[in-house]
Amino acid sequence: MYDVAIIGSGPAGISAAINLKVLGKNFIWLSNGEVSKKLTQAERVKNYPGLPDVTGGELAWTFRNHTDVMNIKLCEEVITGVYDTGDKFTLLAGEREYEARAVILCTGVEAGKPIEGEDEFVGRGISYCATCDGQLYKDKTIAVLCTDKKFEHEVEFLAELSKRCYVMPMYRGYEIKSPKAEIILKNPVKFSGGMRLNTVAFKDGSVEVDGVFILKGSFSPSTLVHGLRTQNGHIEVSRDCSTNIAGIFAAGDCTGRPYQYAKSVGEGNVAAHSAVEYLAKTKHNV
Amino acid sequence: MYDVAIIGSGPAGISAAINLKVLGKNFIWLSNGEVSKKLTQAERVKNYPGLPDVTGGELAWTFRNHTDVMNIKLCEEVITGVYDTGDKFTLLAGEREYEARAVILCTGVEAGKPIEGEDEFVGRGISYCATCDGQLYKDKTIAVLCTDKKFEHEVEFLAELSKRCYVMPMYRGYEIKSPKAEIILKNPVKFSGGMRLNTVAFKDGSVEVDGVFILKGSFSPSTLVHGLRTQNGHIEVSRDCSTNIAGIFAAGDCTGRPYQYAKSVGEGNVAAHSAVEYLAKTKHNV
Numbered sequence: 345m346y347d348v349a350i351i352g353s354g355p356a357g358i359s360a361a362i363n364l365k366v367l368g369k370n371f372i373w374l375s376n377g378e379v380s381k382k383l384t385q386a387e388r389v390k391n392y393p394g395l396p397d398v399t400g401g402e403l404a405w406t407f408r409n410h411t412d413v414m415n416i417k418l419c420e421e422v423i424t425g426v427y428d429t430g431d432k433f434t435l436l437a438g439e440r441e442y443e444a445r446a447v448i449l450c451t452g453v454e455a456g457k458p459i460e461g462e463d464e465f466v467g468r469g470i471s472y473c474a475t476c477d478g479q480l481y482k483d484k485t486i487a488v489l490c491t492d493k494k495f496e497h498e499v500e501f502l503a504e505l506s507k508r509c510y511v512m513p514m515y516r517g518y519e520i521k522s523p524k525a526e527i528i529l530k531n532p533v534k535f536s537g538g539m540r541l542n543t544v545a546f547k548d549g550s551v552e553v554d555g556v557f558i559l560k561g562s563f564s565p566s567t568l569v570h571g572l573r574t575q576n577g578h579i580e581v582s583r584d585c586s587t588n589i590a591g592i593f594a595a596g597d598c599t600g601r602p603y604q605y606a607k608s609v610g611e612g613n614v615a616a617h618s619a620v621e622y623l624a625k626t627k628h629n630v
Numbered sequence: 631m632y633d634v635a636i637i638g639s640g641p642a643g644i645s646a647a648i649n650l651k652v653l654g655k656n657f658i659w660l661s662n663g664e665v666s667k668k669l670t671q672a673e674r675v676k677n678y679p680g681l682p683d684v685t686g687g688e689l690a691w692t693f694r695n696h697t698d699v700m701n702i703k704l705c706e707e708v709i710t711g712v713y714d715t716g717d718k719f720t721l722l723a724g725e726r727e728y729e730a731r732a733v734i735l736c737t738g739v740e741a742g743k744p745i746e747g748e749d750e751f752v753g754r755g756i757s758y759c760a761t762c763d764g765q766l767y768k769d770k771t772i773a774v775l776c777t778d779k780k781f782e783h784e785v786e787f788l789a790e791l792s793k794r795c796y797v798m799p800m801y802r803g804y805e806i807k808s809p810k811a812e813i814i815l816k817n818p819v820k821f822s823g824g825m826r827l828n829t830v831a832f833k834d835g836s837v838e839v840d841g842v843f844i845l846k847g848s849f850s851p852s853t854l855v856h857g858l859r860t861q862n863g864h865i866e867v868s869r870d871c872s873t874n875i876a877g878i879f880a881a882g883d884c885t886g887r888p889y890q891y892a893k894s895v896g897e898g899n900v901a902a903h904s905a906v907e908y909l910a911k912t913k914h915n916v
Contacts, residue, residue: 359679359892366677391652393645393895394681394692396699406680413682583869583886600869602903606645609679610896617888 345443346372348619349435351423351568352450354383355605356596358407359612360448360619361416367620372442374435376422376561383407383605392605403605422561424472426569426592431626433591438473445626446619449569449579449587449594450612451562453603457577458564461535466567469541469555474498477557483507484554487544488525489514489532495559496520502557510544510551565598585615591626593619631729632658634905635721637709637854638736640669641891642882644693645898646734646905647702653906658728660721662708662847669693669891678891689891708847710758712855712878717912719877724761731912732905735855735865735873735880736898737848739889743863744850747821752853755827755841760784763843769793770840773830774811775800775818781845782806788843796830796837851884871901877912879905 350360353375364371386400395403411418421437426447435442462470471477478501485508490499492515503509503522511525512532520527530546535556537543544551565572565579573580573588578600585593595611597603636646639661650657672686681689697704707723712733721728748756757763764787771794776785778801789795789808797811798818806813820831821842830837851858851865859866859874864886871879881897883889 355679359677362677362679363892390700391645391648391899392680393641393648393696393898394678394689396696403680410679410682414676581869583867602900604899604903606649606899607896610893610899612679613677613890613892613896614888617890 345432345445346370347444347623348372348446348448348616349374349433349442349444350448350450351375351426351435352452352596352598353377353418354450354452354596354608355407356598356608356612356615357448357450358411359609360450360595360616361411361612362414363613363616364620365414365416367616369620369623372419372444373416374419374421374423374437374442377420389605392609423568424563428571428589428591436473436476438475446591446593446622447569448585448612448615448619449565449592449598450596450608450615451565451568451594451598453597454562454564454577458567459532459535461541462558463564463567465535465537465541465556468539469537469553470535471555471557472560472563474502474557474559477555478502478505481506481555485552486510486555486557487512487528487532487551487553488557488559490518490520491515491558491560493518494561498557498559499525510553565594583614584618585611586618586622591622593622631718631731632656633730633909634658634732634734634902635660635719635728635730636734636736637661637712637721638738638882638884639663639704640736640738640882640894641693642884642894642898642901643734643736644697645895646736646881646902647697647898648700649899649902650906651700651702653902655906655909658705658730659702660705660707660709660723660728663706675891678895709854710849714857714875714877722759722762724759732877732879732908733855734871734898734901734905735851735878735884736882736894736901737851737854737880737884739883740848740850740863744853745818745821747827748844749850749853751821751823751827751842754825755823755839756821757841757843758846758849760788760843760845763841764788764791767792767841771838772796772841772843773798773814773818773837773839774843774845776804776806777801777844777846779804780847784843784845785811796839851880869900870904871897872904872908877908879908 347369348371350373361373384404425436427434487510500522503525534545579594593615595615596608633655634657636659647659670690711722713720773796786808789810816832865880879901881901882894
């Protein structure tokens with residue numbers, strides 16, 4: 345059990361991690377990959393005080409060097425859900441679970457919105473985890489929406505155990521090796537069904553399925569945390585970075601504009617301090 | 631007339647200045663001195679992302695180097711009041727005035743609270759500016775509360791023109807040269823009077839005066855800006871760093887805890903962006 349779990353390795357997550365370390369907390373820092381792509385791809389950053397003129401890559405290196413110097417480890421995991429389990433939170437990462445008394449969400453902003461029906465059918469035909477739920481669809485017909493090459497081994501695993509497997513790769517240059525994978529080069533626009541999902545619709549046409557796997561590295565906040573209050577895709581936070589759920593804090597782009605490194609770093613700092621205050625207030629025998 | 635006036639040269643003010651420069655705005659950056667004392671006196675700072683282990687002095691230098699590289703000039707002025715004058719704000723600095731369409735307050739936190747009665751008698755016997763109001767007290771009895779050696783020439787100026795001048799230096803090693811200055815080594819605890827101030831009270835005893843000069847470099851936000859909403863000495867701001875007065879924004883320690891460099895830098899960034907948005911919305915023929 346950790347004091348705090350941080351999700352995300354952009355500037356907000358880095359700042360939160362540095363502060364929790366300085367504050368002597370027992371925390372885990374989770375992310376679906378290295379420092380945010382958006383950061384490393386920025387051409388030039390001139391308004392992060394203290395570093396007058398750096399590329400995004402240099403800024404990312406400088407930030408990560410700070411966590412390295414402090415011996416803070418990043419744990420690469422795709423977190424698919426955060427659940428309030430009484431006096432703690434349980435974070436699911438495939439078949440693994442992490443437990444923490446407080447959570448700081450630094451998940452950035454999603455490039456795309458959830459697909460229509462996605463939130464509605466989660467757990468009723470839509471799954472985000474091949475290894476967790478694959479066996480439920482043995483010899484059944486499934487669709488797999490794959491957003492990144494790194495998930496192709498999971499696509500192959502699902503294709504092999506299914507009766508029929510439609511695969512929609514959402515990127516160029518896919519190399520899915522299973523002969524059972526039926527590639528569909530269309531974007532799904534809607535998931536529908538009754539009690540359970542049974543149809544994946546495209547702009548033209550649709551397929552009937554027993555289930556859908558969406559393999560992606562990041563989730564909209566409302567998909568990730570049930571009951572989290574959002575507005576226009578941004579997590580609603582107070583000045584102290586607390587959300588509507590006690591013990592869950594948010595920082596960085598996921599809380600809204602301006603999308604700025606300094607703003608993210610500032611909120612990471614505030615969220616860390618607020619989480620520590622929350623822990624002190626709710627202290628109990630662990 | 632400037633687009634924006636920034637008051638304060640701590641991390642929040644520096645961040646606001648850098649961002650307004652990047653955003654191409656016409657602004658003035660005012661401060662009663664160099665980068666905040668509190669910053670330069672910090673022993674070690676380990677939680678400002680990107681600079682893993684620096685002294686306060688090094689961090690201050692690094693921040694100021696950033697503004698130097700961008701050719702941003704700091705204008706040394708003690709601002710004694712900010713007044714809403716229609717579609718702009720007027721900032722008083724002794725006998726000089728500055729005008730700006732928006733203001734960002736980065737004034738830090740006061741070490742001391744205002745003295746009882748101070749806010750009440752401003753303009754009715756209490757003055758912050760020797761050169762502006764000195765002549766009003768020619769051949770009268772005044773008290774001068776001097777908080778810093780650098781104001782001693784103003785004390786001497788006031789002593790010379792007054793009939794009688796009680797001087798309370800609030801620091802060690804004063805060198806006030808006027809023979810007319812009657813030094814009182816006590817802290818005033820209360821200002822009182824009727825329509826106008828007439829008494830300065832100490833813990834033991836009091837003196838009768840026609841007016842009081844308080845010579846200091848920084849002011850509580852509510853003294854500085856009439857009508858500004860504060861709570862426990864902190865300026866109340868929304869998530870976008872706006873205050874209750876349209877066009878006035880605040881960032882850094884003056885908005886409340888945690889008192890942290892990263893938090894201040896983040897808010898300076900947000901306040902700059904919000905000020906620019908405000909300018910765009912209220913655009914008129916200037």
